[in-house]
Amino acid sequence: MTERRWPGALAHRGFRQLSLALVLSSFGDWLGFLATTALASQLVDGFDAKSFAIGGVLVFRLLPAVVLAPLVGVVADRVDRRLVMVVSDVLRFGLFLSIPLVDTVGWLIAATALCEVLSLLWIPAKESAVPHLAGEQLQSANQISLFATYGTAPVAALVFGVLGTLSVRTGHPATHIALYIDAATFLFAAVQVFRIHDIPSRAVASGHLEQSPSVVESVREGLRFARSSDLVRGVLVAMMGAMGATGVVVGNGKLFTETVLDGGEGAFALLFGAVFVGIALGVALGPRALVGTSRRRSLGPAIFAAGGCLVFMSVVPVLALVTIATGLLGGFAGLAYVTGLTLLGSEVDDTVRGRTFGLVNSLMRISLLAAVAAGAAVAHAVGIHRMGRVDVNGVSVTLLLGGLLALVVGVLSYRILNDRPGVPLHRDLAALVRRVPAPGPAYPGLFVVFEGGEGAGKSTQVKRLAAVLSERGVEVVVTREPGATPVGVRIRQLLLDPATSLSPRAEAMLYAADRAQHVATVVRPALGRGAVVISDRYVDSSLAYQGAGRALPSEEVAQLSRWATEGLVPDVTLLLDIDPAIGLARATGSPDRIEQESLTFHHAVRQGFLDLAAADPDRYLVVSASLPPDAVHEAVVARVLPLAPSPSLVSA
Numbered sequence: 001m002t003e004r005r006w007p008g009a010l011a012h013r014g015f016r017q018l019s020l021a022l023v024l025s026s027f028g029d030w031l032g033f034l035a036t037t038a039l040a041s042q043l044v045d046g047f048d049a050k051s052f053a054i055g056g057v058l059v060f061r062l063l064p065a066v067v068l069a070p071l072v073g074v075v076a077d078r079v080d081r082r083l084v085m086v087v088s089d090v091l092r093f094g095l096f097l098s099i100p101l102v103d104t105v106g107w108l109i110a111a112t113a114l115c116e117v118l119s120l121l122w123i124p125a126k127e128s129a130v131p132h133l134a135g136e137q138l139q140s141a142n143q144i145s146l147f148a149t150y151g152t153a154p155v156a157a158l159v160f161g162v163l164g165t166l167s168v169r170t171g172h173p174a175t176h177i178a179l180y181i182d183a184a185t186f187l188f189a190a191v192q193v194f195r196i197h198d199i200p201s202r203a204v205a206s207g208h209l210e211q212s213p214s215v216v217e218s219v220r221e222g223l224r225f226a227r228s229s230d231l232v233r234g235v236l237v238a239m240m241g242a243m244g245a246t247g248v249v250v251g252n253g254k255l256f257t258e259t260v261l262d263g264g265e266g267a268f269a270l271l272f273g274a275v276f277v278g279i280a281l282g283v284a285l286g287p288r289a290l291v292g293t294s295r296r297r298s299l300g301p302a303i304f305a306a307g308g309c310l311v312f313m314s315v316v317p318v319l320a321l322v323t324i325a326t327g328l329l330g331g332f333a334g335l336a337y338v339t340g341l342t343l344l345g346s347e348v349d350d351t352v353r354g355r356t357f358g359l360v361n362s363l364m365r366i367s368l369l370a371a372v373a374a375g376a377a378v379a380h381a382v383g384i385h386r387m388g389r390v391d392v393n394g395v396s397v398t399l400l401l402g403g404l405l406a407l408v409v410g411v412l413s414y415r416i417l418n419d420r421p422g423v424p425l426h427r428d429l430a431a432l433v434r435r436v437p438a439p440g441p442a443y444p445g446l447f448v449v450f451e452g453g454e455g456a457g458k459s460t461q462v463k464r465l466a467a468v469l470s471e472r473g474v475e476v477v478v479t480r481e482p483g484a485t486p487v488g489v490r491i492r493q494l495l496l497d498p499a500t501s502l503s504p505r506a507e508a509m510l511y512a513a514d515r516a517q518h519v520a521t522v523v524r525p526a527l528g529r530g531a532v533v534i535s536d537r538y539v540d541s542s543l544a545y546q547g548a549g550r551a552l553p554s555e556e557v558a559q560l561s562r563w564a565t566e567g568l569v570p571d572v573t574l575l576l577d578i579d580p581a582i583g584l585a586r587a588t589g590s591p592d593r594i595e596q597e598s599l600t601f602h603h604a605v606r607q608g609f610l611d612l613a614a615a616d617p618d619r620y621l622v623v624s625a626s627l628p629p630d631a632v633h634e635a636v637v638a639r640v641l642p643l644a645p646s647p648s649l650v651s652a
């Protein structure tokens with residue numbers, strides 16, 4: 001159900017409804033945060049008691065995330081997600097309403113903790129519903145969600161400020177009015193979510209039908225998945241790093257402007273504004289700037305750059321430069337955030353998505369608050385003093401440490417997530433700056449490639465996989481190289497005719513020409529429609545046959561194919577590995593020009609494929625083609641099905 005006049009993911013009605021709910025409850029969350037901390041300090045007297053009460057509210061906001069991190073997502077994966085959201089909103093309505101009515105510190109802290117538990121339940125349920133509601137517009141959906149979540153913070157601050165001024169005139173405490181408004185936003189959000197009808201009631205299992213495991217087993221499975229998946233580990237490391245760096249700035253921002261920059265409220269407001277504008281721009285424009293590069297690969301460098309900004313701020317205390325660095329810091333953090341969420345949403349299977357988001361969300365909160373606390377403690381411990389000729393300021397030292405930490409985290413997550421190890425990072429960066437190769441749009445479909453030597457049985461496996469996917473109601477396009485297009489058919493004749501004599505470079509260029517036509521007229525259009533494209537051979541055949549086999553420099557062959565395909569890389573490559581002696585013996589009919597090559601040539605080709613697979617284990621599945629065809633098929637299906645668009649998306 002989509003409408004043209006709404007941009008991006010908002011074209012989906014269900015997502016629009018969810019976004020409104022999110023805007024309302026996020027606004028409520030922020031307003032509640034401001035009101036509860038302010039109320040905590042109003043309800044008691046004396047500096048120590050005040051800081052104790054405020055600390056209590058903060059600690060009890062943190063505690064549920066620590067204790068419940070692995071548990072909360074289970075609810076989203078096992079219980080009706082709409083129900084989880086509605087119930088949690090209604091309960092928060094009641095709790096926020098009760099705080100000003102009861103009006104004691106004890107209940108304030110207890111209610112805050114309960115509300116936090118409910119937010120922890122609400123968020124993964126929402127995150128795992130988003131891919132169903134937004135369909136192929138996942139990235140746009142994440143951008144909108146982030147705007148709703150963080151864009152409402154300054155609005156809430158403004159509203160709270162206005163309530164403060166009004167309360168002086170009317171005599172009603174601003175905190176109470178804020179909490180009533182807060183309660184109302186949750187009630188509205190509950191109604192709003194209740195009206196959304198296209199959230200599937202349970203996680204959609206993408207493989208075989210699953211037996212419901214016990215809760216404990218479910219938690220274990222979630223943790224095991226997070227540990228075993230490079231993607232989740234890499235994203236977790238990155239997001240915790242981004243939150244840690246942000247936390248250091250948030251915790252020290254006020255002191256930094258006062259003691260290091262010698263600025264007042266104005267300077268603080270300037271930095272606060274710069275961070276928000278930076279985050280907004282990073283979220284909105286960053287993904288577009290990155291089109292054509294690998295999302296996995298850009299996450300680490302984004303965090304690294306954010307760390308660089310922090311280090312810069314700590315050593316160059318000049319307000320104008322610090323403001324620019326703060327804006328850039330926000331931009332990189334925003335980019336990292338939206339990229340990480342999109343990676344998880346698009347690559348994690350629906351059955352564990354709730355748990356994954358639950359874990360990520362809780363750990364992010366923990367690292368944010370831990371960084372705020374640790375940052376303040378370090379700054380306090382170091383204090384301000386002179387060492388020789390240098391003034392040492394604890395706040396600068398903390399920013400420096402936070403920055404260095406982010407640099408390390410950036411490198412770590414880059415190492416874990418790098419999906420193009422053969423391509424040096426500076427090449428990607430240079431291509432980004434020059435905007436070449438011309439970036440193709442991100443696509444909603446799935447690109448699956450079978451590779452392997454002669455007689456590996458690819459065509460049988462291609463057909464069987466296609467049958468399984470079609471049965472699930474997904475559009476499948478089966479294709480091959482060389483020769484899937486009218487022009488390709490003629491190129492194929494040239495290439496395989498034993499009577500043709502071709503130089504290795506001419507051969508490489510003909511395969512590339514066939515590929516360029518294939519990608520432009522068959523593969524990209526199908527991926528753009530959301531189809532699963534299964535291709536019998538692709539770029540890696542050129543790397544193995546022309547690179548390893550004909551001994552052309554493999555980086556040059558790769559470059560030729562990158563240019564021909566405008567950088568289109570398969571989502572998954574299935575390598576059917578076979579001893580050439582056995583494979584060639586399986587071949588029937590008269591051997592073509594390539595099959596006629598020596599056994600040494602075919603051994604080099606096999607090794608070429610295996611090296612490519614070893615360099616990129618995330619993208620490859622290597623299956624021994626000497627296994628029975630059923631066993632090969634099973635392995636292939638297990639690898640591909642979790643990535644396939646779920647049928648609910650296709651029919652949406």
Ligand code: TYD
Binds near residue numbers: 454
């Ligand atoms: P084909 O009859 O399609 O072989 P197969 O059934 O083994 O896939 O012929 C394609 C031949 O072209 C095959 O021997 C591999 C070779 N080839 C290359 O050398 N470079 C390439 O880039 C591609 C796509 C194929």
